[in-house]
Amino acid sequence: MRTGWLLVAVGAAVAAAGVATAGEPDGRVLFKDYCKPCHMAKSPNGEVTPMTLIQDQWERFFKEKLVPSHQNVVDPAHGGKKVLEVITPEMLQKIKKFAIDHAADSEHPMTCG
Ligand code: HEC
Known part of the structure; x- marks a missing residue:
């Protein structure tokens, strides 16, 4: 029990430190950190950038x-946890906005750099 609480406390501290140093991470940074590692050019999972899809396809x-x-994909870049557990709904909203704002048919198509 005690160890469990300790891990929770350490996790919270690390999360807080991450937010404090990175400031409010924007969609581009989140896309780069949480999507790009698995979806770079020539990736077996397929290259994905905001420009890969049009806005309707992103929706x-x-x-x-x-x-x-x-669902069953684990993310080695984030502690080997499941992708869907690593990315919170708030982060996903930002990633989605970034992808749609810069989709192939948007006014400013772009990759995440
Ligand atoms: C840990 C690796 C990993 C991460 C992180 C990851 N993906 Fe994927 N992605 C995959 C795998 C594996 C597939 C399935 C490939 C297949 O079935 O051929 C996939 C499939 C996709 C597809 C095609 C899905 C379809 O049904 O057409 C898109 C688009 C995509 N990912 C976007 C994203 C976005 C956006 C993010 C960030 C929010 C992300 N991925 C994060 C591994 C990852």
Whole structure:
């Protein structure tokens, strides 16, 4: 029991430190950290940047495809936890906004750099 609480406390401290040093991470940074590592050019999972899809496709991806396609995927870049457990709903909102704002048919298509 004690160890459990300690881990929770350490986790919270690390999370707080991350937020404090990075400031409010924007969608681009989140996309780069939480999507790009698995979706770079030539990745077996397919290259994905905001420009890869048009806005309607992104809407559909976040609504219907993200969960089934990532349900059992673990993220080695973030402690080997499941992708869907690592990315919080708040982070996902920012990533989604960034992807849609910079989709192939947006006014400012771009990659996440
Ligand atoms: C730990 C690795 C990993 C991370 C992190 C990851 N993905 Fe994926 N992604 C995958 C795998 C594996 C697939 C499935 C590939 C397949 O089925 O061929 C996939 C599939 C996809 C697809 C195609 C899905 C479809 O049904 O058409 C898109 C688009 C995608 N990911 C976007 C993202 C976005 C956006 C993020 C960040 C929020 C992300 N991925 C984070 C591994 C990852």
